[in-house]
Amino acid sequence: MTTINKNYLKLPGSYLFSTIGKKVREYEAAHPDAKVISLGIGDVTQPIAPAILDALHAAVDEMGTAEGFHGYAPDLGYAFLRETIARHDFQERGCDIAPDEIFISDGAKCDCSNIQEIFGTDNTIAVCDPVYPVYVDSNVMAGRTGEYDEAGERFHGVVYMPCGPENNFVPELPEGEAPDLIYLCFPNNPTGAVITKPELQKWVDYAKKNGSVILYDAAYEAFISEEGIPHSIYECEGAKECAIEFRSFSKTAGFTGLRLGFTVIPKALKPEGADLHGLWARRHGTKYNGAPYIIQRAGEAVYSEKGRAQIRQQIAHYMENAGIISEGLKEAGYEASGGVNAPYIWLKTPDGMTSWEFFDHLLEKANIVGTPGSGFGPHGEHFFRLTAFGSRENTLEAIDRIKTM
């Protein structure tokens, strides 16, 4: 008799953004005239940049010729893309990362949920609280946590590291026994907070001292606008011996609908002498078949001179939105942070409302969709996330509505 993976049953409700989507669809069905503006899910809205479109068209044309046709991609990605990434994202920043330490994939969500597979189920995990739900949920599914504690809104066996205004949303080093796998995400989703290089160095030193592995999600590095904020964990000394880094083209270049990301596993990363690079290569070879050729060519175009100029403009546009939201919220009397080195604005809900109460309030009173902070963890309660990815028009209108709500 077939049995199911009972770990799935530990997960409460559905995935956060599926729940939000359902609530919004229900609201829209009941209020067909409402013009709902979503500043909720972190999805981009600007069209793909011209230099990238050109690369896509050219690659599609290639696929239509016998000489230019590309079948199965190399397991770990095309050399042209891996080399481009190694040069621009790492070597030019002084990080000694080689092309063959880079694994191309169809996105950081897949990578950061699949990475746990190469680790033992006996590892303890630590996450920031609040946190992108995928880190915890993928570990729940794999049986690396205990049951869900309804009252505490947390899984037993997971080390939650509180992040709030009191620590500028950067967690303190855990006390007691060191966790084995430490998920860090900076610039942070959902809080928009960043970590300085000396602060990140402390984490690297801690991981090295304790034999922990840091799983570093740098999906938002392109939004960093201030000096002194590391774009990669490999800017820290010794990080190659203790850290895996995830990157994404989704927010950097509007690839949420094209799907492209990559993971860096340095060959020097050998906990217990184990070859994590080799294990991940084996996983890729066995369970994955590469990102589409045309998408990898699009990824390459992101680094071209034209591509970089166009992407910079897009990011600047979103960050102007972030400024509009941050300023508008402050004018409307809200406490808010983020939005300077990240496309997320993290606001304190007014009048002691819970995050979901504020979600309903905002949807009903202003027809605006945001993301309840409590969906990211217990310390996200009484907070709320807005994103800068809307159109300018929608962003301005949303802020007007919030001000007059």
Next chain:
Amino acid sequence: MTTINKNYLKLPGSYLFSTIGKKVREYEAAHPDAKVISLGIGDVTQPIAPAILDALHAAVDEMGTAEGFHGYAPDLGYAFLRETIARHDFQERGCDIAPDEIFISDGAKCDCSNIQEIFGTDNTIAVCDPVYPVYVDSNVMAGRTGEYDEAGERFHGVVYMPCGPENNFVPELPEGEAPDLIYLCFPNNPTGAVITKPELQKWVDYAKKNGSVILYDAAYEAFISEEGIPHSIYECEGAKECAIEFRSFSKTAGFTGLRLGFTVIPKALKPEGADLHGLWARRHGTKYNGAPYIIQRAGEAVYSEKGRAQIRQQIAHYMENAGIISEGLKEAGYEASGGVNAPYIWLKTPDGMTSWEFFDHLLEKANIVGTPGSGFGPHGEHFFRLTAFGSRENTLEAIDRIKTM
């Protein structure tokens, strides 16, 4: 201290096709003048059909406009594609499969390696022997098998179902305790064998009686040329209550480099009352972000009138190759099967050679790359797989070389 997933260490050597690739690269490096022809890995060679190219270009253009831009795809795939698939692949064949029972993905390899995640690790698995290595390897990684037995070339705890000339490469129903998860693939990779509808019905009845789930890989259904061979397991009565089906655009329409596939999980499939459809939806929502919009539009074009006509021509071309290989092998004195309803030809190695001995022999004497049967399981020993996916020119030359070897 971080530990790794030690199940990975049970896997012997590297993934079959990675090993072959390495051997070929080494041979080519040592013999730079050799014109090596690959009839090894099942990768297509014909360019993407014009109707599909048009759809790709149109979708790329859409992505460059504010109105046509598509960000995150729906978790389970775009409705336009799911509806098209449900109609053409299932409803038109009398299979009552609804669009919302179809999950779009980036390929059948990912799906058939990931599907095991939603089942308990205590399930026993049964596979044909020989078999596509991904079914077993993905279960090894998940800890659903014992250690590898070097001498027997098999994993403890896996039910291997021998397939050879004596049973026309269709396995017998297992004796003794019924396995929980049964992987079947027809038309078969690697043997090219097919199963008749009455034979498949026996498996469905067996699974229903024993509470087993059949994981049915129909990636090659488009190559079926004979009447009476089921294209989908849902042509059998009761299959919706016991079977999951995997499909791929890779071989049907040359999408190995575009990446698109889908999995069917009927809502009626409820072993132990468990909602497998819901579990897979949860997995998709949490660990996957959808296939690219432009690729889903390309998939839709496969079903257009023009697309279908063009695809039929491509498949006919490959099947002519299959005929050339089958005939040529017979003329050269080889025993061979397959190649009628599948793009694979399965030949008996001559003179008692092992599969890898024949691999080396063929590479050295004729500069032809094939796939050693033993790479697919112990009962694949003394067999060898050739594929019909080469160009016409290469296929003809390969057969000439084999004849004069």
